[in-house]
Amino acid sequence: MRRATESEESSSMLRAMVRGGGRGGGSSGDSELWNGKPAPWYKKRKNLCILIWVSVALLLILIIVAATVVPKMNKKDKDGKDKAGSSDSGGKINPNSIPKDAPSWLNPLVWASTDGFNLTYTDETVGDLPVMGLYTDWDDSARANDKVPALKDAWGDYGKRPARGVNVGGWLSLEPFITPSLFGYASSLGIIDEYTLCSYLAARCEQVLEKHYANFVTENTFKEIADAGLDHVRIPFSYWAVQTYDGDPYLFRTSWRYLLRAIEWCRKYGLRVNLDVHGLPGSQNGWNHSGRQGSIGWLNGTDGNLNAQRALDIHDRLSKFFAQPRYKNIISHYGLANEPKMTLLSVPAVNKWTTDAYNLVRENGIKDAIIVFGDGFRGLGNWQGQLQDLSNAALDVHQYVIFNEGQILFNHSEKVRFACDGWTQQTLESMDRSTGYGPTLVAEWSQADTDCAQHLTNVGWGNRWTGTYITGNPAGIGDITEPMCPTQDHRCSCTEANADPGRWSSSYKKFLRMFAEAQMHSFEKGWGWFYWVWDTESAAQWSYKKGMAAGVLPAKAWDRSFNCKMSDIPNFSDLPEYY
Known part of the structure; x- marks a missing residue:
């Protein structure tokens, strides 16, 4: 005699359950007994049938969800990106994908x-510098605003279309007054x-x-810069992004990936980049x-020549890296040395180093970027006839009234006129x-009319404005102990400036x-300008972002009402108070 299969038994049970529950007026299963007592709910045929159907339905739903969602999750985990191309957070990285000895x-x-x-x-x-963090693809179709070309298109003559830029200073190279x-x-810690x-x-x-x-600097920083009508960003960074040496306490290489990410964010918003080795x-x-x-230990002192060669080695690696095709359109300016103090250094030695660095960078493949070198505080007229054989190079001058006694x-009237x-x-x-x-650009300037900002003149040195500028020199050399605001008396206060x-x-x-727009007007007679600095923690006179919010900078860099018509300058000195 053939035994009923499991499917047949299940089918028979289901038919009985359907029959029992198919009539109106109640089910015979409701009156069943179990061990002489009313049957538990799970022993009643009607309830058991419902339970089975619900379980089957839930199982089907789980199978469908798993088949649809899991592959997408696995794909995202594999490539580390969502549909927009942004990275997962560090907590979602597969630890097994990172070597245990990775720096x-x-x-x-x-x-x-x-x-x-x-x-x-x-x-x-x-160039012995890591590409970790970079995506393979890039897009140079963006432009900062409708008055400048897209990154993929040539900028043209900077003499006719000057740069309007800003520095993200105090970020990858610290400055005490910015942060x-x-x-x-405590001052005792030094x-x-x-x-x-x-x-x-x-x-x-x-x-x-x-x-x-x-x-301190995020993607939104570069969006705001573009929204302000600016088209270039100068990014200061220091040699320890590339290399450190025995005795250096600096944080090695961490700033490097932030520099690379900043360049990519500039690319996203159509902003051209001025690389500045600070x-x-x-x-x-x-x-x-x-x-x-x-x-000064560069080109000076016991290790002067060693440090000069080290600086060339830094540029050797940097220029090899930034000669990659992905940087051709976005690196518009390549700076060699920020503010070399040529009033104390040998001018011929600095000029020779500049020529050597220029040739090295060009030979390594930086063909289109403007090579930028500092004026060294020598006076612009002293550069006539010097380094003029350097093709597509520019002299970088930094203009501030507050560091000139x-x-x-x-x-205020005199500052605007000047x-x-x-x-x-x-x-x-x-x-x-x-x-x-010849070609000249102003890579640093500000609206500051005082040197009152905390730590601006060095940590603990005071300021010229109120006559509290104490350098710590035992002989008092360089100290300024008399107020140097225009009234040169007790009215020289930093309260309002700060x-x-x-x-x-x-x-x-x-x-x-008016002071800001006068400077923009003047510096656009050259190859353009870069405001110092985009933002600060507190020194509002130095912050482009804070200045815009206060209405003391134009909402768009080109939207200016004052263009140095001298008759439009009011006599600020007639005001009852200087401010």
Whole structure:
């Protein structure tokens, strides 16, 4: 006798259950007994049938969901990108994809920020510099605004279409006045620059600085810059993005990937990039923004020649990396050395180094970018006839009234007149090869009319404005102990200059706006300008972003109402108060 199969038994059970429950007036299953008692719910045929159907339906739904969703999740995990191409956060990286011995700059599992980075591990290098974090593809179709060409199209003559740019300073090369919160230590600790900060923090330097790198400048920074009508960005960085040497406390290479990501964000918003090596081995000027405040050890002192060669080695690697095709359209300017202090250095030695660096960079494939070198504070007229054989190069001058003891004394009317007249004349003379170098750009300038900002003159040095400028020199050399504001008396106060812009008077705002537009007018007689700096923690006179919000800078860089008509300059000195 053949035994009923499982399918037949199930079919028979289902038919019985259907029959029992197919009539109106109740089911025979409701009255069934189990061990002499009313049957539990799960023993009743009607309820058991319902349970089976619900279970089958849920199982089918789970199968469909798994078949649809899981492949997509696996695909995203595999390539590290969603549909928009953005990276997953570090927490979603497969730890097994990163070698256990990967250094921190190749290991996104330890990065403070992974937004905008390609997280697929690679130890590939170009010019001995890592490409980790870069996506393979790029797009140069964006343009900053409708007044300039897209990145893929040639800019043209900078003499006819000058650059209007801004610096993202105080970011990859620290400056105490831009981020005073990083230097809020007791003066007895002697923390005055990036060297002493990292020396003090030791192993914690990486955590502190990368948090700063990840938050002080973001993608939105570059969107805002483009929205302001600007078209170029100067990005200062220092040699330790590439290399460190024995005794250096600097954070090695972490800033490198942030530099690369910044360039890609500039690309996204159509902004051209001015690469600025802000700190060279040994320090080219002895100022805190070179990394180490104090003596000049580049082309000077015991290790001067060694550090000069190290600086060439840095440019050898940088230029090989940035000679890649992906940078051809976006790197518009390539800076060799920020603010070499040629008033203390040998001019022939600096010029020879500049020529050697220029030739090296060109030979390594940087063919189209303008090579930029600093004026060295020599006076623009002294550059006539020098380095003029360097093709597609430009002299970089930084113009500030507040660091000149004769100009800081100007009242507001005089400052505007000087910006219109004096700086226009200087620019035109420098642009003329018979009286100056030739192509000239202003890569730093600001609206600041005082040196009051905290730490601006160095940590703990005070300021010229109120006569509290104490350098710490035992003989008092360089100290300024008499007020140097226009009134040169007790009215020389930093209170208003350092105040929140909401407290600035209407006349002070009028001056700041006119002073800014006068400088834009003058510097556009050359190859353009780069404002110093996009944003600061507190020094509002130095912040393009804060200036726009306060209405003392145009909403669009080209939308200016004052173009140096001298009769339009009011007599600010007639105001009852300087501000």
